[in-house]
Amino acid sequence: xxxxxxxxxxxxxxxxxxxxxxxxxxxxxxxxxxxxxxxxxxxxxxxxxxxxxxxxxxxxxxxxxxxxxxxxxxxxxxxxxxxxxxxxxxxxxxxxxxxxxxxxxxxxxxxxxxxxxxxxxxxxxxxxxxxxxxxxxxxxxxxxxxxxxxxxxxxxxxxxxxxxxxxxxxxxxxxxxxxxxxxxxxxxxxxxxxxxxxxxxxxxxxxxxxxxxxxxxxxxxxxxxxxxxxxxxxxxxxxxxxxxxxxxxxxxxxxxxxxxxxxxxxxxxxxxxxxxxxxxxxxxxxxxxxxxxxxxxxxxxxxxxxxxxxxxxxxxxxxxxxxxxxxxxxxxxxxxxxxxxxxxxxxxxxxxxxxxxxxxxxxxxxxxxxxxxxxxxxxxxxxxxxxxxxxxxxxxxxxxxxxxxxxxxxxxxxxxxxxxxxxxxxxxxxxxxxxxxxxxxxxxxxxxxxxxxxxxxxxxxxxxxxxxxxxxxxxxxxxxxxxxx
Amino acid sequence: xxxxxxxxxxxxxxxxxxxxxxxxxxxxxxxxxxxxxxxxxxxxxxxxxxxxxxxxxxxxxxxxxxxxxxxxxxxxxxxxxxxxxxxxxxxxxxxxxxxxxxxxxxxxxxxxxxxxxxxxxxxxxxxxxxxxxxxxxxxxxxxxxxxxxxxxxxxxxxxxxxxxxxxxxxxxxxxxxxxxxxxxxxxxxxxxxxxxxxxxxxxxxxxxxxxxxxxxxxxxxxxxxxxxxxxxxxxxxxxxxxxxxxxxxxxxxxxxxxxx
Numbered sequence: 034x035x036x037x038x039x040x041x042x043x044x045x046x047x048x049x050x051x052x053x054x055x056x057x058x059x060x061x062x063x064x065x066x067x068x069x070x071x072x073x074x075x076x077x078x079x080x081x082x083x084x085x086x087x088x089x090x091x092x093x094x095x096x097x098x099x100x101x102x103x104x105x106x107x108x109x110x111x112x113x114x115x116x117x118x119x120x121x122x123x124x125x126x127x128x129x130x131x132x133x134x135x136x137x138x139x140x141x142x143x144x145x146x147x148x149x150x151x152x153x154x155x156x157x158x159x160x161x162x163x164x165x166x167x168x169x170x171x172x173x174x175x176x177x178x179x180x181x182x183x184x185x186x187x188x189x190x191x192x193x194x195x196x197x198x199x200x201x202x203x204x205x206x207x208x209x210x211x212x213x214x215x216x217x218x219x220x221x222x223x224x225x226x227x228x229x230x231x232x233x234x235x236x237x238x239x240x241x242x243x244x245x246x247x248x249x250x251x252x253x254x255x256x257x258x259x260x261x262x263x264x265x266x267x268x269x270x271x272x273x274x275x276x277x278x279x280x281x282x283x284x285x286x287x288x289x290x291x292x293x294x295x296x297x298x299x300x301x302x303x304x305x306x307x308x309x310x311x312x313x314x315x316x317x318x319x320x321x322x323x324x325x326x327x328x329x330x331x332x333x334x335x336x337x338x339x340x341x342x343x344x345x346x347x348x349x350x351x352x353x354x355x356x357x358x359x360x361x362x363x364x365x366x367x368x369x370x371x372x373x374x375x376x377x378x379x380x381x382x383x384x385x386x387x388x389x390x391x392x393x394x395x396x397x398x399x400x401x402x403x404x405x406x407x408x409x410x411x412x413x414x415x416x417x418x419x420x421x422x423x424x425x426x427x428x429x430x431x432x433x434x435x436x437x438x439x440x441x442x443x444x445x446x447x448x449x450x451x452x453x454x455x456x457x458x459x460x461x462x463x464x465x466x467x468x469x470x471x472x473x474x475x476x477x478x479x480x481x482x483x484x485x486x487x488x489x490x491x492x493x494x495x496x497x498x499x500x501x502x503x504x505x506x507x508x509x510x511x512x513x514x515x516x517x518x
Numbered sequence: 519x520x521x522x523x524x525x526x527x528x529x530x531x532x533x534x535x536x537x538x539x540x541x542x543x544x545x546x547x548x549x550x551x552x553x554x555x556x557x558x559x560x561x562x563x564x565x566x567x568x569x570x571x572x573x574x575x576x577x578x579x580x581x582x583x584x585x586x587x588x589x590x591x592x593x594x595x596x597x598x599x600x601x602x603x604x605x606x607x608x609x610x611x612x613x614x615x616x617x618x619x620x621x622x623x624x625x626x627x628x629x630x631x632x633x634x635x636x637x638x639x640x641x642x643x644x645x646x647x648x649x650x651x652x653x654x655x656x657x658x659x660x661x662x663x664x665x666x667x668x669x670x671x672x673x674x675x676x677x678x679x680x681x682x683x684x685x686x687x688x689x690x691x692x693x694x695x696x697x698x699x700x701x702x703x704x705x706x707x708x709x710x711x712x713x714x715x716x717x718x719x720x721x722x723x724x725x726x727x728x729x730x731x732x733x734x735x736x737x738x739x740x741x742x743x744x745x746x747x748x749x750x751x752x753x754x755x756x757x758x759x760x761x762x763x764x765x766x767x768x769x770x771x772x773x774x775x776x777x778x
Contacts, residue, residue: 453643465723472638472724483643493644495585503601503639510635 039357039364041350042326048342049332052086053214059084060219065285068124068241069225070234071335072424073252074417077277078225079297079339081285085225086218087336091127092120094215096381096487100133100181105488107131107183119456119487121237128221128241130187132210136180142205144179151177184210186220223247223284225277229254229424231459250280254422260432262422270418297339298417302410304338307347312404314354315444319369321357324398325388326364328379334407370395371508374441376402376467377452377460382489390501400444405436426459433463434470441475448508449479450501455491478507521776522570524577525768526563526594527603528586531623531650532735533558535566536765537577541773546570547762553623554586563593579772583764585625598771600764605629605636607767608731611757616727619717619746619754620763621736623650628721640723645684648716650736652685656709659689660702664739667706671741674707683716707741714745721750731755733763 060066069078069085078085095101101123108122109115111129115122136145153170154162162171184206192203210216226238226249235251242249252273257266278289311330314321330350337343357363375398380387391398402425409420425433441449451468453461468479480500485491520539527534531553537546548565552558567573574580574593582594583603591597600620608618609631618629624646630638646652657664678700682688688709695705713736730752736742737760747754759766 469723478638480639481641481643491644496641496643499585499599499601500641502599503636503641506599506602507636507638510632510637513635514632514637 039350039353041346041353042330044346044349045330045333045343048337048340048346049090050214051342052336052340053218056084056086056219057217065222066219067223067225068128068221068238070227070230070238072230072421073225073227074274074277074421075339076294076297076301076417077274077281079300080278080290080294081281081287082293083281083285085336086221088124088127089120089230090332090335091215091218092123092487093332093378093381094213095123095127095133096489097384098133098211098213098215099382099489100211100216101382101487102489103133103181103183104131105490115488117456118231118233118237118458119485121233123487124237125240125244127218128244130185130220132184132186133181133216134184134206134209134211135178136182137205137209139202142201144209146174146177147180148172148177151175181211186210221245221247224249226250227252227254227421229421229427231426231457232256233458248280248284250277250284252277252421254424254427256427256429257422257432258429260429260435262419266422267415267418270421271415274414274418298411300341300344301338303341303344304334304347305408305410307344307351308334308338309404309408311347311350311354312401312408313443314351314358315399315404317358318372318445319363320365320372320397320399320444321354321363323365324375324401325379325384327401327403331403331407334403338407365397367392367397368395369397369399371448371505372397372399372444372446373504373508374398374400374402374437374444374446374449375452376437376449376464377454377484378457378486380452380454380484380489380492381487383484383492383494386492386494386497390498394501394505396450396501396505398450400437400440400446402433402437402440404440426457430463430466434467434474437467438471438474441471441477446477447512448477448504449475450504451479451481453481453483454486455483456485456487476511478504478511480504480507521578521773522572522576523769523772523776524563524566524580525603525765525770525772526559526580526582526584526587526590527600527762527764527768528559528562528582528584528589529553529600529623529764530585530625532761533562533586534762534765535562536762536769537566537570537572538766538769538773541770541777544759544766546572547759547765549761554584554589559586559589578776581768581772581775583768595772596775598768600625601627601629601639601641602636603764603767603771604733605631605767606634606770607759607763607765608733609634610766610770611759611763612729612731612755614729615731615755617721617724617730617752619721619730619732620734621649621713621717621732621742622734625649626717626720628717628724630724630727638724640720642716642720647683647685647688648713650734652688652713653709653736653739653742655685655689656692656706659692660696660705662702662706667710668738668740668742670703671706671710672744673703674701676701676704677711678704678708680705680708680712683712688712707745710739710741710745711749713742714749717746718749726750726752728752729755731757733757733760735761737761 107126151172154173550558582590587597
């Protein structure tokens with residue numbers, strides 16, 4: 034039976050689809066399209082009606098589509114180190130023109146199907162059909178896909194078009210590029226970088242700008258060693274906002290539109306408040322949805338928080354969740370027995386593997402740090418500068434721990450599953466200390482596992498399953514101990 | 519009439535079984551020096567049943583643990599992680615235990631125990647430095663039997679540091695030392711200290727509290743045990759049953775299941 038998707042979730046998906054579609058349309062019409070880091074002040078770009086794509090969101094999608102490895106490898110072949118962020122490697126390969134494409138026969142212009150792909154073929158009774166020759170399950174041809182190969186758009190565009198055959202071949206090669214939205218985003222005409230999300234951003238975006246020979250607008254937000262953001266820090270960022278506005282005026286040939294900016298700020302604030310309200314529903318026991326769903330909804334917060342459609346979609350989701358609560362239901366596809374905080378970015382190429390032992394053990398993710406980290410509101414541009422100072426990897430450890438312990442308490446978690454994300458040096462580097470503080474301050478078991486947000490080579494399913502099982506056993510022991518008090 | 523339970527621990531490098539009577543007495547055990555994905559698990563099971571003169575049907579409950587536990591889904595009644603099983607086994611052998619350090623073929627685990635139950639843990643990830651594999655590699659390049667490492671290390675007269683944390687690069691470092699004529703016993707002692715350093719780092723993440731018990735195959739190497747003891751500043755207890763600890767814990771959990 035197909036899973037029912039709520040109106041709010043459908044609306045949220047459409048918002049993101051529209052952001053991608055609008056950017057492709059803008060490019061086709063000869064308009065400027067930019068690439069931006071996830072926490073660059075989008076309100077500035079909105080004030081100039083600019084279409085913007087988000088490489089982090091794009092890379093997460095490419096990794097989830099299982100093309101993370103081929104793109105990471107392409108970046109490494111270009112000379113980028115395999116120690117740098119997987120999102121950065123995917124994005125740099127993409128900026129260089131590399132694409133994951135479907136393999137085809139150049140003579141017949143037909144795709145070459147990978148015989149090992151696809152799902153098992155089932156008969157009319159739902160039983161798997163076994164191939165008598167091999168003794169293995171037959172594959173359902175309807176689910177099989179072509180081999181994946183690496184292609185290059187610059188090579189494609191340089192192909193000759195002197196004969197009909199050449200034209201047909203060139204067009205087919207363009208179309209063979211995988212058709213999902215993240216593999217079809219337009220090349221950038223400018224880049225917007227704010228390094229509050231991490232320091233890797235700085236060089237990542239400088240490289241894109243150099244590779245594509247395009248303007249870079251940089252907002253530098255240094256790591257903050259204190260919980261409070263000092264006025265001098267705010268002044269530093271505010272001055273850069275003013276400079277960025279001036280750079281955007283030069284880029285677009287338009288004057289900064291204060292009214293559009295104010296509208297974008299109002300939308301962003303509304304989206305942030307709605308986002309926080311949706312996150313708060315995880316406090317219910319059992320939770321009406323899985324925290325893993327929040328990772329998908331993050332796409333709207335990243336790509337469209339300055340748009341009224343994102344706020345409205347979150348408001349619809351709130352209504353859906355209210356109904357779900359009234360009916361005593363949940364969209365989590367298993368009974369919730371344990372509640373955990375999932376710390377870190379998910380392993381996008383291995384989501385089913387992440388989910389399988391959680392589902393098998395009744396473990397629901399009811400807390401993620403993105404909830405407080407993206408829920409910032411402000412009333413004026415100086416407060417906006419202060420708010421943009423608070424990104425997960427640029428706040429001090431005391432702030433980071435306070436956010437996480439806050440949601441662990443509010444969302445009543447039994448344990449913490451910590452992803453040591455090898456792609457992200459800050460987000461794996463401080464994890465051991467964070468884990469130690471969670472254990473000491475919260476008195477709940479924490480299990481860490483190695484993984485990667487985009488590069489599947491850094492995740493081991495067997496090691497992950499053992500750690501989840503160990504965490505469940507420790508949570509059980511803790512519950513029994515609490516029960517005996 | 520006795521109730522028999524069977525615990526099977528399929529590790530990466532060895533398969534172990536322990537048969538218990540009434541959750542108290544070890545009536546048989548087996549160990550085959552190959553692990554998951556080999557003939558080891560079946561041979562270990564056959565051997566333990568044969569040595570006890572029992573059949574599978576006479577086992578009230580069979581519980582599998584270890585890296586290869588899921589390969590026994592059709593044979594065992596239940597699978598549990600080796601974390602809890604090691605905690606259970608160590609508590610049976612040492613009722614006052616609060617910290618278990620298990621160094622196996624490829625894994626290192628540190629377990630925090632309260633009233634015999636595991637309440638927290640830490641494990642190594644994707645790096646075999648400090649594990650049995652590390653010692654196997656070193657023993658091979660030193661041309662000694664891995665079983666002799668403890669004895670040879672105790673004959674060291676001079677400290678030789680092995681600074682590489684990577685097994686492969688540490689091997690290169692050992693080869694350099696050998697070419698310079700460094701005494702093998704001194705090198706082995708340095709290797710033991712290197713293992714102790716890495717494992718102590720992991721242990722401190724969980725916290726070390728007496729009694730500290732070491733389990734797993736590497737606990738048979740008294741050189742590593744002593745080096746770890748010096749590094750942690752806590753006495754470390756081991757048992758001759760150290761390598762069977764996971765299987766023992768599995769058999770104990772199996773008995774708990776029968777009694778529920």
